[in-house]
Amino acid sequence: MSKKHKSSQFPPSRSNPPNQSPAGQNSGNLTKLNSMPNSTPAVQEAIAPSEPSRIKPEQISLDAHHHIQKYLEISHKPKLDKNDLNAILRLSQHLRIFGLLSAVGYLNQSNAQENNETRKRTFPVWRVLLGQMIDEINPSGTRKLMEIEAPNEMARELMKEIVKMANERPSEYMASWRKSLNLSNHWNFWARAYQED
Incomplete structure (x- = not known):
């Protein structure tokens, strides 16, 4: 042939x-x-x-940049200080080791630990970054997390949303965790870009 x-x-x-x-x-x-x-x-x-897995890397980087910008706006800072950067790097590590549910659960630890300086520095950063991510994943949610002004109430709502997702929509939860892992690398990059000199 x-x-x-x-x-x-x-x-x-x-x-x-x-x-x-x-x-x-x-x-x-x-x-x-x-x-x-x-x-x-x-x-x-x-x-x-699923929706989170279809997002292109370029879009994830833009989203992460927006998240960092939003944190700067909420905290009234022109640049990220060392504590902010450490909190973002810590969030990335926590997501890799323990997962999305654990990271959100950290925000809801008892008030007895409120005097912990590390937690005080970590809480605002994690709340804003994770809150924005979940709002984007679940745009049809009953309440937009980032519109809740009280930080502790927002953290409770975030926890409820993630627990509900993990129990009722496990595949969506796993896709959201994967997105958070992808986002964390870009959060780290933009955090260093906006770090104080």
Whole structure:
């Protein structure tokens, strides 16, 4: 069999346009999944990636930059000080080791530990960064976390939302944890960029 005959027997696939990966194709045409014949909801859910996992790295970096800017605005600071930077780096480490639920739970520790200086420095940073992330993941939530003015009330609402997600929507919780891990790297980068000289 000649090479010419062999190549004509297996024509190049035209299922994917040039320079477009299958993942990119799926993310751009998720609406087509609903019209797939013989496709059950379970199959559609397996094929369609969750919202947090579809966000491109460039968008995650922009989101992280916005989160850091928002913290600076709320704290009325032009730059991040050393304590702010350490709190952000600590959040990144906590997310990697213990997870999203644990990081949110840290914000809800008893008031008996309120005198702990490390917690005092950590609490505002974690609350703002995690609150913004959850608001973006769950835009249809009953209350926008970042609109709650009382810090402790906001932390309680954040905890309730994450516990509910973990119990009722575990796949969404895991996707949110993955997003928090991705975001944490960019939080670290932008925190260093906005650190005091």
